[in-house]
Amino acid sequence: MQINKILHVGLLCLLTFCSWAQQTGGSLIGTIRNAEGQALPGASVSLAGRSRGTFASSEGTYRLDNISAGKHTVVISFVGYQKISQVVYLQDGKPTRLDVNLKPESNDLDVVTIVGRTEVQEVNRQSFNVTAIDAKQLYNSTLDLSSALDRVSGVRVRESGGVGSNFNLSLNGFSGSRIRYFIDGVPMDNFGSSFQINNIPINIAERVEVYKGVVPIWLGSDALGGAINIVTGDRFRNYVDASYSFGSFNTHRSVVNAAVTSKSGFTVRLNAFQNYSNNNYKVTVDAADIYTGAYTPNAVVRRFHDTYHNETVIASVGVVGKKFADQLLFGITLGKNYKELQTGARMVAVFGGWHRRGNIVMPTLKYRKTDLIKGLDVTLNANYNLGKEQNIDTLSARFDWYGNSKPNPNGEGRGRSLSKYGNNNGLVTATANYKLSDRQAIAVSNVFSTFYRKGTDAFNESFTQGDVRPRLAKNVLGVGYTYDEKDKWITSIFGKYLYQNTPGQPSFNKLGFGVAASYFPTPGLQLKASYEQANRLPEANELFGDVELVQGNLSLKPEQSQNINVGFNYSFTAKDVHRFLINANAIYRYSDNYIYSRFNQNQSSLVLDNLDGVFTLGGEGEVRYSYKKFVSAGATLTYQKLENRQQYVFDSNGNLVLSPVYKDQMPNIPYFFGNADASVTLRDLGQKGSVLNIGYNMLYVHKFWLYWPSRGGDKLSIPQQVSHDLNAVYSLKNGKYNIGLEVRNITDNRLYDNFSLQKPGRGFYINLRYFFNSFNI
């Protein structure tokens, strides 16, 4: 028997704490064909909410053994065909046959009567306050992960410019390292600049999960305000998915994802992607004369030193479906990026030579085995990043917006720099899930990581040489228990133990815990609530400094936050063809020992301190509507009030004084924003099997103040932003060939996420994609 586990379902299993049946149970067998009766090799068969699944053989047959007796929902899917779910009742020791004929997606304009939940929907049905983005629907766009995340309620991604620019993602008002990133559950901390959500294309992911405030233990980390997990999945045994896009500002992007897997289970996988852009968009700026300093107000100029490019290859070889491993992969992630800096923190400061480089060289190991002993699933991941970062500011010149320059001693930034350093980071993660009974499961997860920085700067002999060697080891241990009465109610409780040690320093020990529960009064309605006392340990850049602007502080204490979410999901259908989905959440956050940065007394660097924190109360909602498979529309809206709860702060002399902005709204943080989208899908247009999708997307961000709202009469603000994007995708041959056209920021509005830093105007992009998976080796 060929054991081809559905690996993405396996991951889902970790998410839902489900596990194997304990007793020798029944078997499920059958054949999967299309409407014409032809076998569909490679079609996937899985048990909803379970870690069980397989692929159809070359004859279209499948078999699943050792399934507990009772009611199961079987999900059968194949690309280009409608996914279906079917309830079956299995009996001990007796095979049950389920033969299925899948209908092609493009042929059916009728309502799907048997609706199996997609994995994205399954994730959304967890008790956690979680939103999953179905990345597959965005494969024909040119979005990177951060732009896709920007459409999630509660999330605001602020970019300083075009492709590859600095970004700051905030989730319910938390940002920076208070939000942790994962790829397939593996922490992305310290992956460096070459592998970040602003340069990873959406096509790498199968879905992206956003956990708000309460973070499950299988994402082993010390996230304070939430976590984002990029699930790459294992889409097919054999496939090629390649796309290339070209557009405004000389922007080129390409992505190739491919896998080949032999019958014996030997597999080779490849993800490669590339972004290039000159980012030479026009900006309206007060352009200074470099000699006189006089400004020409509202000059329209092109950016001239803002080229960004990155290239990354993720390759792995290994085996799948073996007795000792469902998956064992050895891989390497190789990548590099080049980034020119056009401006400082304000657009009046112009640079013409300053740039940065970075690379990632990271060997990886991935192991997964379900049912190692009956009921026990384990995963193990390990990686070590040998990458380097470089800051190159050696030009002794001062530039203006017209590209003119004059001599200026000491570089363009904070003094000449030619630094090269590695934040070398090792990581081992292990998880185990054990199913105690049909309804109860326990899970244990452990993440161990190391950090060691080495580097030099030709212009600064004391570079990276502090009093303490920049080295630390950190461990995050999580234990969880779940009680799951399917489609009735689910409760999870969990605890996390954080430990961190720097040689010669007192170590950190911190215990956190949380609970998440949900209840289904009706199948379409879910009520959920979750709570976590979250902790975040000071990280290397905070303890040792970042070798550029941040001065380390070894006496920092861990941050804490109380996070509560309460919400509901409700979906219903009217007259069988109108489908509605509504979800709404209220969030509460109260953090203390917040780590803040401020300038030191002579403005040469930022110093960090723990202070009282921030109180946040917010609400977010989403409404979606679809009519058959023809029209889809939706909107999200987020309002959050972040209140400053630092009653006493350090003044410039280090005295704790009463703050006049105690209980004021936090400045320079968007607090009211939303998205709206609509799309129309036309099928069999011109050619059978073709699909034309026309979509529209709008972003709205309410005006917000740069500095404290209560202070001052004549104030600086970040203006309201509204941007409109349009796209059209024409797919042929059931999705094998795709052509996409996008217009971003159609009205050519001046957009600002950050004060003074103007983002690109109207841009046009064309995207070509080829997808092929019907082959075997």
Next chain:
Amino acid sequence: MKFKSTLALAVAAGIIASCSDKNDPALDNPGNFILAVSPAASTGVADYLLTAQNLDTGTISTAGNGVEQDGTYRYYVTHNGKFFSMLYGQGNPGAVTAYNIQNGKLTKLTNFQTETVQAFAPVNDDLLLFKISRSLTAPTSSWYKVNTNSLTISSEGTVNTLDVTGLGELAHFTWIKQVGTKLFAPYQTINDRSFNTAYPNQASIAIYNYADMKLDKVITDKRTSFIGAYFTDGLSVQENGDIYGYSPAAATTGGTISTTKPSAILKITSGTTEFDQSYFFDVEAASGGMNITSWLYLGNNTYVVNAAAKAEKTSGFPAGKRVGIVNVVDKTYKAVTGMPDVASISNLTKTNYSPKDGKTGYIGVNLTDGTSYIYKIDASTQTATRGLKVEGGSVTAVQNLK
């Protein structure tokens, strides 16, 4: 129904959002005094420029009023009937804003771009700005002459501040001062970015011809340590042209104060470019151990000084919390009474105002409980009187613009 509640949330959010645009001009106080006020907060701190009719009484606040500046760590200077808000820090060039006062309100004249600098001073109708190197391997310091009539940079150039000292250390100008056609630049010698030196027992001034910014000469005196302090004006030109300079005795080596000299005042007689060897005012001896950390000239050889007891000096950037009256001709130091208890003072402002009547000065006092006041100092009686209360931040500068 659920849909409705989502809508209600959106509407409520919209209402709250629009409410936050309000201002509260209740404590608006038009006048010719300008105070820079910086709210104590750990993030998002900007300076606010407030006007006041007088400094002797009343209350002003940043709540809902004041002209917001782009960030804090800005520095302020009045010259040629204009008030300049200068930026400082982070290495990048940026906008300087010039204001005048009309009907007691600050009115923005223009922005123009300059470098961020470490010293600036009025010279004729110019503002001279100095960006001073802290790198031994790149010892070039830049100057910029800003014409305060055209509000543009009229010329610029560089000087080598390593060659100035002849010691293998950089000359880091503590401040700069116009003296006739010359520019006096008292400096501290530094050998690293933490302002340490191997020469803690000498005071030096680099003297440039203002017209061409050529180094005229360097004068050095070993009776005290360097004159002035980082970002602090240590030189004063009297009505008769005599020049006095104070030393806080704050030179450091390896991060600790290493000078063995007392805080003292030196003199350069009008028309000369040498230290007057017949004049030496040992402030420490005259005051029972006080070290001047900044001063404000009131006229008639009289100064209000911020001072620290010797034991209170813990770094190379001392900020005294005590107030005294110094007469440089009489060589006297008299403590001022009426100030808050030293323990309750967070800091005193260093950019202060005097009508130059020989006896009156105003300084900002920020207390450790977060409240702030302007104190009026009467040098004739050595008394301090609490005046204007400043709410919603600490005072960083006190200026007057006619």
